[in-house]
Amino acid sequence: MIVLGANSDISKKFTELVLQKEDIRKVYLLSSSPDKTINFRSHLKVKYNADVEIIKLNLLDPPKIDFSSMEYSLVFCASGYMGAQQEAVITNNEDNAKITAINYSNLILVLNEIAQDMERKGEGTIIGVSSVAGERGRKSNFIYGSAKAGFTAYLSGLRNYFNKKGIHVLTVKPGFMYTKMTEDLELPKALTITPEKAAKLIYRGYIKKRNVIYIAWMWKWIMLIIKSIPEFIFKRLSL
Secondary structure (H helix, E strand, O other): OEEEOOOOHHHHHHHHHHHHHOOOOEEEEEEOOHHHOHHHHHHHHHHHOOEEEEEEOOOOOOOOOOHHHOOOOEEEEOOOOOOOOHHHHOOOHHHHHHHHHHHHHHHHHHHHHHHHHHHHHOOEEEEEEOOHHHOOOOOOOHHHHHHHHHHHHHHHHHHHHOOOOOEEEEEEEEOEEOOHHHOOOOOOHHHEEOHHHHHHHHHHHHHOOOOEEEEOOHHHHHHHHHHHOOHHHHOOOOO
């Protein structure tokens, strides 16, 4: 199993859930901060007797990684960076470059390497965590949203490319989630989910070989409504 963005809350919960339910012999934790991943590696080794390797992956300057030498059939990608919000969305281009690189432009180059290796093997699953923010541009975070929109389109195309090739691609679209990335935001409790619950829903989608799932279910209908709002009305809203 390969985990991109291994320090994220959802990655940790999903990885543990998979180890509880499946016979996974090797786990590769890819992170831009390997030192912050050491405790999680130790936890997995002790609790699940797993063989765990940490690999540095800085998506601002991605290294060449030989995925063909790795033992895996499942890839979980939760790499992400929300960046500045509100008025800084068009003024902080240094941060915007980081947002687009981590959430899309450099990320898909790494996933392409994995996809090529999977194609050679003829099997496997790629789970990509995108966001409902990619479904319609909002003035508060449209740089982040546009990167996630691109990532969603990439996963859709990859799924189509792998059709009939024995490789499953699952797109996950979370709404609000209690994570380190959102800890400074005021989130509506009724629309916000825990990483533990999200991991269970993602695992169910993975087992059932779904194409796209929303986390949680209500976001499918919320986004349907938001996408249906006429542009002349939508641009007046404070979203």
